[in-house]
Amino acid sequence: MKNYKYIFIFISVFLLAGCEDYLDRTGTSELTPEEEAWSNRVIITSFAYRMYDTMGWMYEIRQDGFNRRESGPGKNYGSCVVFSGEVIDMRSHFVHNDVFKGDYVDALKLSFANPEFWDAWYDNWELVFVSNNILDKIDEVTTDIMPQNEIDQIKGEAYLFRAFAYHELSKRWGALPYIKTRIFPDSDLNLPRPTYREQITDIIADCDMAIATLPEDSYLNDPVNMGRMGRAAAMALKSKALTTAASPNYTANNQKDTELWEMAASAAWDLIKLGQTSDKVGLYQGDYGEIFHTSRGTIEGVWPRYFGESDAGAYNLSWLWVRTGGKTGYSPTQELVDRFETADGYPISHANSNYNEQNPYVNRDPRFYKDILYHGAAFPVISDSDLLDMRTSPVIGDDRSKPFSTDYGSSTTGYLARKFLPEKFNLTGYRRNTFVNPPYIRMAEIYLNYAEAVNEAYGNPNATAPGASLTAVEAVNAVRNRVGHVDVRPEFTTDEGVFRELVRNEFRVELCFEYHTWYDILRWRIGQEEFDGKRMHGVLITEDATQPTGVRYERFPIEQGPPRIFVDRMYRYPLKESDLQIFEIPLLTQNPGW
Template sequence: MKRFIILLLALGFLSCERFLDRSPDQGVTETEVFTNYESYRAFNDKLYAYLDDYFDWRRRFDSGSFSDETENNSNWTVQNDMNAGGFYSSAGNSTQTEIGWEISNHGIGSRSPVIANSFQAIRTANTTIERIEMLQDATPGQIDELMGQAYFMRAWHYFQVLIRWGGMPEMKVSFTPDTDFNLPRRSFVESAQDCLEDLDMAFELLPTKWESNQLGRVTKGAALGLKGMIQLYMASPLMQQDAGNGAVYNQDLLKQAMVTQGELFKTAGEYGIQLMSGDNYKDIFYSEFEPANSEYIFWRHTGIRSSQDVRNHFIPQSYGGANATTGPTQNTVDRYEMSNGLPITDPDSGFDSSNPYENRDPRFYNNVLYDGAPWGKNGDTQLYIETYTGGREDKLPINQRSLTGYFIKKYWPEGNNRWENRYDMHYMPWVFIRYAQIYLDFAEAANEVYGPTAVAPETGMSAVQAINIIRNRVGMPDVNSKFTASKDLFRERIRNERAVELCFEGHRWFDSRRWKTAQVDYRSIRKVIITKDGDNYSYEYPEIPNARNFSERNYWYPIPLEEVSKNENFTQNPGW
C-alpha cells in the first residue's frame, strides 16, 4: 500500500484496521474501539499527528527556500531539484517532506511528505464520520466534538493537497478496492468547495473554546479562519486560471471571503482571539511561559521546542548551533520599510546605503539578524553578529553558515547559545493561521473589490484600515497616502505587508504562486557581501547564481506519472 491515486482512495496507505491493531487498549477489537469513546477519540486524534511541522530539525529545508524569501544551505537533492524547476527529477524525492507522495519509513508526521500525511488524514476523518453511529458511550456534545474535528481536518488536509497538485476527485467517502477509480479531476475551485462544506459542518459542531487541558484543538474560530483563507485562494488568479477563467481575481468569491472574515472579526472575542500588543510582539513566535497565545487560530501544539530543531534551522555553530540552514535573502530584507513608513527605494525615505540597517520597520529587528546586530552574551560581554567577509559567522563551512549574510531571529529565542545555554526552554509551535493573517487576507480581498479606502460592507472596515491595524501595533505609521490612490498601487503594498508580517511562516511560496507572480518574484535572488575596512563598511548585493528556475509549469506540482497512467480520466498538470 504505497502508491497514491488508487490505494489512497481505497485504503489511505494504512487501513484503519491496521491502525487499530495498535489501538490505545492493546488487544481490543475494532468494534470495541468504535463503540468506546476514549478509543474513538484516540483514533480521531491521529488527525493532529498528521499535521506538518516546519521546525522539525529533520526537514532541513522550508518552503520559503523555494521562493525568494530564504536561501538554504542544506544542499539536499530535493532542495536542488525544486530550485532547478525539476521537482521530481530524483526517484528518492517520493518520500521528501514538501514534494513527495509516499509515507517515509519514519512513519507519519513531519518526517513524511505533506501530501502523504494528508491522504492518511483524509482516510481517518472519513472513518470517524462514517462510523460515528457505532459509538455507544459518548454524550451528544462529545459526538459533536469528534465530528467537528473530523470535518475540519478533512478540509485542512484536502486543502494541503489542492494547493500543491490542484483540483482532485471528491474524497468524502472511504473507498474500497471494488470502487471504480476512473474518476475525473475537477478544478481547484470545484474541489475546494468540498472544503467549505466541511468547514460549515465543523463550525456548527465545534466548541468556541476548549478546556485548558485540551489546548491546541480546533474551534469555531479556526473553522472561520480556514474557510476565509480557502475562499481567498479560490478567488486568486492561479486558481481562477485553473477553473478556465482569466488569471485575475474573482470578485464574487472575494465577497464571500469577506463575509467569512467579517464574521470572525465580529466574534473573535468569543473565541479568545485577538492581536498581541506591539510590546509583546516577539512573544507571538516563542515564549518561555505560554504554550500558545491569543493570536493563534490554528497551530500544531508541540510543547517545549527541542534544541535540535532550533540549532539546525536557525543557529550557526559559532553560537553553539549546528547548521543554521535557513538564511533570509536580500529580497526579504529590502521589503522592510524605513520607520517613517516609506520603502527604501522611495527618494523621500531617508535610506542611507552606507548604514542600511538603521531606522527600519521594528519588525526587521525582531525577525532578521544582520551584520553588527547585538545578539547573545558571553558573561558580561555583548556579542554581535559578524557576517562581513572574514567575520566570525562568515568563516564557517558553507553548510553551516548563512548563504545570504543574514540569519533568522524570529525563531531564535534569546539565550539559545553556547554561553547562556537556554535551550529546551521555549514553546515555539508551528502556526498555520494567526489573527494578523486574517487582516491581511481581508485587505487583499477588499482592495480588489472596493479599492483601498472604501469601507467594505461585509466588515465595516476598509483595506487601508486593516493594513494600518497591523502596522500600527508594531509602531509603524499608516500607509503613506501616495500608495492608496489606486487599487494597483495599494495591491503592491498589501503584498509587501504580507511578506513582512508573515515572513518565514510558510506563506510566501504559496502566495506568489496563487498570485501568478512567482516567475517575476523569483527571477533574481540576492544576498549581501560586506567588506570591512577598519571602521568603514561597504555593501554589495549580488545575485546568487542559478538560485531559481521557476517556469509556468511550476505553478502546480507534477503528479507522479506512474499514478496518472493508472487512471485514464486523471490528467497531468500542464507542462509535466
C-alpha cells in the same frame, strides 16, 4: 476496478504506520474489532488524535540530524522558505536542487526529507481517509458512550481536517476529486477532476459544517483540550481557502473572480468580528515574540500549534548557526531584507525614504528588528554583551560563512533569522527549554486576507465588506500598529493597484519564515518574474573607516549552480506518473505541461 484495491492498501499502510500511537493511547496491545472500537470512548478519541498526527509533515524538523520531532516551524529539508527565496540554505539538498532547476518530477520521487512533495501528498490523502472513516461512524455514537460535546468535537474536527487536506493538496496540485465517503477496496476512485471553483465549494461546505458543529470557539489555555481546534480554526481555514481560490492562479482562465473575493472578504470579517469580543481569539497586542515562542499560546493563534517546552535542538538544522551550536544557519536574503520599509512607512527604494545603503539598519520597520539578525545586532550567543559579526573582510566574522563558497553552518548572506529564536536559547551559551509554538494560521493573516479581498472585490482600499466596520486600509494598519509601525502612508491608499502591491508586501514581511510566501507567490502567479533566470543576493561587509558605521556594504549574488528556472507549468506540481499507472485512474489527468 482491479487495481483500486491497491489504493486502499496503499493508504492503509500509512494509516497503520500510526497504529503504535493508537495502541499507546488506548492501552491495548492488539487491534480492536470495528464494532467494539466505536463503542469505546478512548479509542474514538484516538481516531481524532490521528488526524492531528497526520499534520506532522507541516512542522517537520530534525534533531541531531536523525530524529524527527514535530515542533513549531522547522521544516528544514525540502523547505518552502528556501523555495520562496526568503532564505538561503547552502547545505546541498536534493529537493532544493530539483526545485531550483525546475525538475519537479524528480522531486516527487524523493521520499526522504521531502515534506513539500512527498509527505504533503501522501499524508493529506491519509487525512481524507481517516476523516471519512470518522464521519461514516460518528453519528452512530451515543451519549452513553461519550458526552455529546465530545461527539460534536470529533465530528467537527473530521469536517475541518478533510477541508484542510483538500486545501493543502489543491494549492499544490490543483483541484482533485473530493471523496466524501468511506474508502473500501472496491470503491470506484476513477473520478474526474473538478474545477477549482467546484473544489472550493466543497472545502467551504466542510468548513461551514465544522463551524456549525464544533462546540467551542477556541481551547486556548484549556487544561484538557489546548491545541485542539475550535470554531475559530474552521473560520480561519475558510478565510485562507477562499483567499487562495480567489487568487489569479486558481480562477477560471486566471481572471478576476469578484464573487470569490467578496466571499473571501466576508469570511475574514466574520473571524475579525469574533475577535473583537472574544478573550481567546484576536490580534495579539503583547510582545511580538510571544506569538511564536516563550508562551503556551496567545489569542493570535486561531489555528494553534501547541507543544510542551522544547530545547534549542529543535532548530539544530535550520535556524541555529555554528556559534549557537547549530549546523545550518538559514540565511535571509537581501531581497527579503529590502522589503522592510523605513520607520516612516516608505519602501527603501522610494525617493522620500532617506534610506542610506551604507547605514542600512537604522530607522526601519520595527518588525525588521524582531525578524532579522544583522551585522552589529545585539543578540546574546555566549554572553549578554554579544554583537553579531558578519564581516567578510579583512576577516571572516564569527557568525559568517566565507562568501563565494559552498561553506554552510553560519550566515551566507550577512543575515540570520531572529523571528523564531527566543533570546538566550541555544546549544552553546544558553541551554534552556521554552515553548516553540508558531501557529499554522494566525490572526494577522486574517486581517491581511480581509484587506486584500476588500481591495480586489470593490476596487477601493477605503471600502469595507458589507456589514463590516473596517476598511482594507484600517485592517493593514491594525497589523502594523500593534508592533509600533506607522499607518500606511496616504499616498499608497487611493489606488487599487498601488494598494495591492502594498498588501502583498505586508504578507511577505508580516508572515516571513512562516511557510506562507511560497504559496503567495504561486497564487499571485508571480513566480516567473521573481525567480526565472535570477539569483538571490547577500551582502559583503568590509571594514572601511570612511563609511558611517565603519564598514562598507555591497550586494553580491549567491551562486548555487546555474540561475534558477521557473516556467508556467510550475504553478502546479506534477502528479506522480507511477501512481497514475499503478492505480489505473485515467480520469485523474496530469497537470498541464508535465
